[in-house]
Amino acid sequence: MSNENTGIEPRTDQPSGGSEKTRTAGPDSDTSGLVQLLTPEGVRVSDPDYDPWIADLDAERLASLYEDMVVVRRIDTEATALQRQGEIALWPPLLGQEAAQIGSGRALRTDDFVFTSYRENAVAYCRGVDLTDIVRVWRGNAASGWDPYEINMATPQIIVGAQTLHATGYALGIQNDGSDAVAVAYFGDGATSQGDTNEAMIFAATYQAPVVFFCQNNHWAISEPVELQTRRNIADRPPGFGIPSIRVDGNDVLAVMAVMRLALDRARVGGGPTFIEAVTYRMGPHTTADDPTRYRDPAELALWAARDPIARLATLLTNEGILTAEVEASVAAKADAVAAELRAACIGLADPDPLTVFDNVYSEPHPVLARQRDQYSRYLRTFVGGDSDNADSDPDANDMPENVTPENAEGAQR
Ligand SMILES: Cc1ncc(C[n+]2csc(CCOP(=O)(O)OP(=O)(O)O)c2C)c(N)n1
Numbered sequence: 001m002s003n004e005n006t007g008i009e010p011r012t013d014q015p016s017g018g019s020e021k022t023r024t025a026g027p028d029s030d031t032s033g034l035v036q037l038l039t040p041e042g043v044r045v046s047d048p049d050y051d052p053w054i055a056d057l058d059a060e061r062l063a064s065l066y067e068d069m070v071v072v073r074r075i076d077t078e079a080t081a082l083q084r085q086g087e088i089a090l091w092p093p094l095l096g097q098e099a100a101q102i103g104s105g106r107a108l109r110t111d112d113f114v115f116t117s118y119r120e121n122a123v124a125y126c127r128g129v130d131l132t133d134i135v136r137v138w139r140g141n142a143a144s145g146w147d148p149y150e151i152n153m154a155t156p157q158i159i160v161g162a163q164t165l166h167a168t169g170y171a172l173g174i175q176n177d178g179s180d181a182v183a184v185a186y187f188g189d190g191a192t193s194q195g196d197t198n199e200a201m202i203f204a205a206t207y208q209a210p211v212v213f214f215c216q217n218n219h220w221a222i223s224e225p226v227e228l229q230t231r232r233n234i235a236d237r238p239p240g241f242g243i244p245s246i247r248v249d250g251n252d253v254l255a256v257m258a259v260m261r262l263a264l265d266r267a268r269v270g271g272g273p274t275f276i277e278a279v280t281y282r283m284g285p286h287t288t289a290d291d292p293t294r295y296r297d298p299a300e301l302a303l304w305a306a307r308d309p310i311a312r313l314a315t316l317l318t319n320e321g322i323l324t325a326e327v328e329a330s331v332a333a334k335a336d337a338v339a340a341e342l343r344a345a346c347i348g349l350a351d352p353d354p355l356t357v358f359d360n361v362y363s364e365p366h367p368v369l370a371r372q373r374d375q376y377s378r379y380l381r382t383f384v385g386g387d388s389d390n391a392d393s394d395p396d397a398n399d400m401p402e403n404v405t406p407e408n409a410e411g412a413q414r
């Protein structure tokens with residue numbers, strides 16, 4: 001049976017409870033009716049529509065998907081630890097979303113172009129990002145992590161949903177060029193309520209742009225459960241724009257890869273956009289600045305812990321004799337090595353010159369910015385180690401530039 005959505009069945013279920021203080025994300029916790037090739041218990045189930053899309057996954061490739069998921073979880077854990085230790089300012093964990101990101105990320109071609117939010121660090125890993133580039137922004141060392149054209153992935157978008165427009169615009173460019181590459185927009189359940197996302201879908205459908213909308217429904221938009229965003233499944237919306245949608249088990253790396261390959265293939269041959277709703281769960285906080293125990297029912301977390309994306313693939317691979325104790329140990333060793341590399345890269349980042357904050361604001365010289373830069377430069381020279389003689393002789397030296405306080409200037413000097 002095809003799980004592709006072309007029409008709409010009204011949702012009849014009701015929002016669910018939780019305790020007074022905490023809530024559950026609601027009916028979407030139900031995972032029935034999803035494309036699924038691997039059950040939470042680790043049993044491979046067959047689906048004639050989607051099996052052909054992953055027929056090439058032999059033992060080696062399955063093991064490498066397992067390795068990918070273990071490594072990105074380890075990267076995530078290490079980055080979270082780096083934040084707790086004060087080495088980076090903030091981190092948005094992807095814990096629980098490894099299958100959604102690896103299954104889709106590994107389906108991409110090098111010349112496809114990816115536009116993501118802040119949480120898709122596993123997708124960046126698939127694109128071959130340098131580990132230093134993942135953390136430099138979160139350490140406050142740079143305004144941007146990498147050159148998008150080096151890995152065909154834009155730097156993370158913080159404005160919720162904005163990247164859907166960027167992806168659609170890029171897809172129109174691909175169309176004009178006559179290439180068969182595809183643009184992919186990754187975003188969350190919350191982003192589907194943004195005007196940008198809806199406008200992007202309208203443009204994509206109108207022009208049949210080669211774009212895949214990949215929504216990770218992780219059930220929460222910070223502290224707002226998905227049930228507040230939509231009275232129907234998210235995948236029910238795109239058909240209204242004329243975009244076919246697929247609702248997939250986002251914790252099943254095989255199913256995610258299958259549906260992503262189908263969607264990419266459709267876009268490559270001129271079939272236009274596809275919307276994928278990967279139903280998954282954010283096991284950790286929204287970011288390291290968030291405490292989900294204040295708003296989330298622990299029973300819901302336990303429910304999703306039993307659907308862990310790595311555990312289910314491990315069970316399958318163990319039962320098939322692919323994941324031996326030796327393979328498991330070598331994957332764990334690789335994950336530890338990558339984590340150590342990430343830590344060293346982060347701590348080894350040189351502090352930038354505070355004045356570089358003015359770089360790249362405008363592409364051409366700008367008089368107001370030049371004045372602010374000059375003021376800030378003279379202000380910095382009033383500190384120990386600065387050129388204070390010079391500053392003392394300057395009557396404007398103690399003028400505070402706009403938006404600069406002694407506190408943040410000191411921070412910038414460190
Ligand atoms: C336009 C805009 N509005 C609000 C915010 C603040 N904000 C940051 S993340 C977030 C929630 C996004 O939730 P979702 O789209 O489900 O993605 P998730 O964080 O769950 O991956 C909000 C409201 C923002 N960054 N941009």
Ligand SMILES: [Mg+2]
Pocket residue numbers: 188189190216217218219220221222
């Ligand atoms: Mg979300």
